Amino acid sequence: MEISSRNVVEGTARAPHRAMYKAMGLDDDDLAKQFVGVCHTGNEATPCNIHLSRLALEAKKGVSDAGATPREFSTIAVSDGIAMGHEGMKSSLVSREVIADSIELMVRAHQYDALVGIAGCDKSLPGTMMAMARLNIPSVFVYGGTIMPGILDGKELTVVDVYEAVGAYDAGKLSLEALKNIEDTACPNAGSCGGMFTANTMASISEAIGLALPGSASPPAEDQRREKMVYDTGVACTKLLDTGIRPRDILTFEAFENAIIVLNSVGGSTNGILHLLALANEARVKLDYKDFERIRKKTPHLADMKPGGNYVMNSLDKIGGIPFVLKRLLEKNLLNGDCITVTGKTQRENIQSLHTAEIEQSIVRPVDNPIHSAGTAVILRGSLAPDGAVIKTAGVEMTEFTGRARVFDREEIAFDAVARGDIEEGDIVVIRYEGPKGGPGMREMLATTAALVGQGLGKKVAMVTDGRFSGGTRGFMVGHVAPEAYVGGPIALVVDGDEITIDTNTNAINLNVPAEEMKSRRDRWSQPAPNYTSGALAKYAALVGSASGGAVTSPVL
Numbered sequence: 001m002e003i004s005s006r007n008v009v010e011g012t013a014r015a016p017h018r019a020m021y022k023a024m025g026l027d028d029d030d031l032a033k034q035f036v037g038v039c040h041t042g043n044e045a046t047p048c049n050i051h052l053s054r055l056a057l058e059a060k061k062g063v064s065d066a067g068a069t070p071r072e073f074s075t076i077a078v079s080d081g082i083a084m085g086h087e088g089m090k091s092s093l094v095s096r097e098v099i100a101d102s103i104e105l106m107v108r109a110h111q112y113d114a115l116v117g118i119a120g121c122d123k124s125l126p127g128t129m130m131a132m133a134r135l136n137i138p139s140v141f142v143y144g145g146t147i148m149p150g151i152l153d154g155k156e157l158t159v160v161d162v163y164e165a166v167g168a169y170d171a172g173k174l175s176l177e178a179l180k181n182i183e184d185t186a187c188p189n190a191g192s193c194g195g196m197f198t199a200n201t202m203a204s205i206s207e208a209i210g211l212a213l214p215g216s217a218s219p220p221a222e223d224q225r226r227e228k229m230v231y232d233t234g235v236a237c238t239k240l241l242d243t244g245i246r247p248r249d250i251l252t253f254e255a256f257e258n259a260i261i262v263l264n265s266v267g268g269s270t271n272g273i274l275h276l277l278a279l280a281n282e283a284r285v286k287l288d289y290k291d292f293e294r295i296r297k298k299t300p301h302l303a304d305m306k307p308g309g310n311y312v313m314n315s316l317d318k319i320g321g322i323p324f325v326l327k328r329l330l331e332k333n334l335l336n337g338d339c340i341t342v343t344g345k346t347q348r349e350n351i352q353s354l355h356t357a358e359i360e361q362s363i364v365r366p367v368d369n370p371i372h373s374a375g376t377a378v379i380l381r382g383s384l385a386p387d388g389a390v391i392k393t394a395g396v397e398m399t400e401f402t403g404r405a406r407v408f409d410r411e412e413i414a415f416d417a418v419a420r421g422d423i424e425e426g427d428i429v430v431i432r433y434e435g436p437k438g439g440p441g442m443r444e445m446l447a448t449t450a451a452l453v454g455q456g457l458g459k460k461v462a463m464v465t466d467g468r469f470s471g472g473t474r475g476f477m478v479g480h481v482a483p484e485a486y487v488g489g490p491i492a493l494v495v496d497g498d499e500i501t502i503d504t505n506t507n508a509i510n511l512n513v514p515a516e517e518m519k520s521r522r523d524r525w526s527q528p529a530p531n532y533t534s535g536a537l538a539k540y541a542a543l544v545g546s547a548s549g550g551a552v553t554s555p556v557l
Contacts, residue, residue: 004111004137005035026069033069034241037112038234039103039131040072040144041124046079048120048192048199051221052144055230059116059142062234068241070234071112075102077124080470081159081193085415085447090531092123093442093468094540096278097553099127100134107135116237118230120144120192120221122471125202126275129211132247133282138240139247140342141211142233143203145221146313147191156315157186158194160307160472163446167454170419174454191221195306197471200313201268202275207322208262209279210250210341214350218321220314236342243344251283254336258347260295261335264375265325266303267394269471270479273377277550289379289388289548293507296377300370301394302328304363307474308376308395311363319361323354332367380478382510384464384490384500387482387548389509391502395474399505401462402512403428405498409485410434411467415448423452425460428500432491433528434467435484436551440532440541442480446470449477462502464509466491466547478502478509480547486527493521 008017009031018031038059042052056072063070078095082088099119107115114137117128125143132139149156165182168174192199206212213233219225240246256276263272273292280287303325304310316324329335330351337348345353365371376394381387393399406423407430408414414431417423429448436442445467452458453475462476466484469477483489490511494500499512511518532538543553 003034003113005113008111030069033067034113036063036068036070036114036116036237037107038063038070038072038116039106039128040074040118041077041099041120041128042074043077045077046082046121047147047187047190048079048144049077051190052118052120055118055144055227058227058230059118059234062231063116063238066235066238068114068238071110073106075099077119077121080122080198080444084444084470086412089443090439090441090537092444093436093551094536096123096127096130097540098536099124100130103128103131104134107137112137114138114237114241116234117141118144120199122198122202122271125199125206126279129206130279130282132211133251133279136246136248138237138245139211140213140233140237140240141206142216142230143206143212145191145219145223145226146200147194148188148220148222148314149194149312150185150188152181152185156312157182158306158312158472159186160193160195160450162186163450163472164454167451170451171421171455173456189222193472194312194314195472196266196268196303196313197307198269198271201263201266201272201471204262204266204268204322205259205272205276208326209255209259210339210347211247213342214354215321215323218313218317220317239344240342245340245342245344248283250340250342251279251285252339253285255339256280256285256287257295258336258339260292261299261329262322262325264296264299264377265301265329267301267305267308267376267392270377270390270392270469271471273390274468274480274547274550278552281550281552292377293379296375299334299375300367301372301374301376302365302367302370304365304371307472308392315363319359319363320357323351325364327351328364328367334367378504378507380502380507380509382508384509384511385481386490387546389478389481391476391478391504393504396476397459398476400503401428401476402499402501403462405430405494405496405500407432407494407496411443411445411448415451418448418451418455423457423461425457427461429461429463430491430494431463431465431467432485434465435486436544436547437541438484438486439467440537440544442547442551443467444470446472449473449475464491464500476502482546482548484547488525488527490518492525493518
């Protein structure tokens with residue numbers, strides 16, 4: 001295998017390069033070794049990332065002890081929780097591409113031979129893994145870990161409880177003092193949001209797909225095992241320099257099937273669909289919505305995880321974490337056990353070596369007695385979403401909803417209507433022009449969906465958007481509608497009072513408006529002016545594709 005770092009440090013012409021390395025404390029012995037980039041997304045934007053620079057030190061120790069030279073660098077990460085509900089959320093999905101691009105540039109510029117990637121908040125996990133697939137150098141991903149749940153009156157809380165408490169307060173169902181108590185308690189320390197929201201979903205997927213060490217997804221951020229896991233990741237990445245295993249050797253179609261299986265079995269975030277499509281694009285694996293539906297229908301929903309269920313990631317960790325789930329799936333031949341992983345072993349070998357014990361618990365159900373017989377990440381199609389839409393059915397009791405459209409061209413307008421109490425039972429809230437191009441950036445709608453749940457409308461209304469939902473969203477909420485409104489998708493033609501039907505039994509989402517009326521509306525429709533005409537968001541809007549393809553950016557050649 002070519003040792004790229006030798007391009008930088010060998011030969012008399014590279015004396016200036018060596019001099020710069022020596023200014024940073026390296027000596028000739030260090031320079032003679034292979035270089036391993038240790039990337040992290042540490043910052044003070046969010047508790048998900050606040051501790052990652054400390055964890056990077058442990059990864060560097062692992063790299064050094066295994067015989068290579070670590071080179072630490074960092075990249076950005078947007079806090080979805082703090083960006084939520086305002087214009088800042090438009091930067092969230094864009095950051096996934098910036099993270100992948102920035103890691104690529106750092107590795108290419110400095111010719112690192114391998115890569116350890118440490119990430120915490122939602123988009124930093126797929127962004128880091130996308131860079132690994134794109135660069136295709138020996139790489140191991142490791143999660144920064146979940147936050148511990150807050151405890152109030154004996155109940156475990158997450159940040160989603162705070163969002164829902166806002167809705168309850170607006171509806172007069174919660175006092176200001178009670179809201180403040182929830183706010184003060186829900187997020188006790190470092191780590192990513194505690195339920196099976198997007199960060200924990202993608203961490204689970206990192207194990208299932210083989211890019212992370214077994215058992216690395218579930219230990220909390222503040223647990224001592226997290227530091228050891230990060231150290232072991234540094235060691236494992238350095239060992240890959242000898243074995244020559246690269247990300248695209250791991251990221252096969254069968255590995256993506258495993259990822260989709262786990263996404264459905266744990267009731268994971270709909271963002272997992274978007275990110276797996278984007279990762280497959282980088283890995284040069286053909287993956288589409290048909291694959292998601294085919295796999296979902298044969299995958300049981302096993303884990304009773306928030307927001308649709310009762311438990312947080314820390315609870316799953318106590319019974320064995322994702323390996324416990326993988327073992328149950330493998331034992332019933334529901335997992336591709338022969339997929340190679342970053343350990344150099346197959347998934348089957350990894351699972352068998354961990355010796356996860358069966359204990360009495362109610363968090364992960366047996367395959368023969370699942371929560372649902374089919375998975376929860378559902379793809380819908382129909383006259384309102386010809387290219388597809390997604391809905392998460394974990395914790396959702398109804399399977400069909402027909403209601404009248406309440407149309408909003410911007411999330412903040414919809415949130416204000418919810419806060420005023422203007423949304424009524426039987427309404428379907430339609431939020432459009434929030435897609436990848438139209439937003440731009442495909443905002444999440446947690447502030448609005450949580451407000452509806454907090455007001456007691458979670459089972460009485462539905463929502464449809466060309467934007468996204470947080471992994472913390474619950475209820476009959478349909479996102480990723482494609483084509484999006486900005487490019488003239490049918491969602492652009494909906495008007496107040498239109499009847500919409502959503503049916504998860506038949507995977508249908510239909511706008512019940514006659515064809516001649518739709519033609520008349522289309523003839524009158526014109527594309528609105530872009531919200532941004534310069535800067536990162538404008539560049540993203542110009543390059544991004546449909547949510548049905550992962551909302552990836554492609555160069556114009």
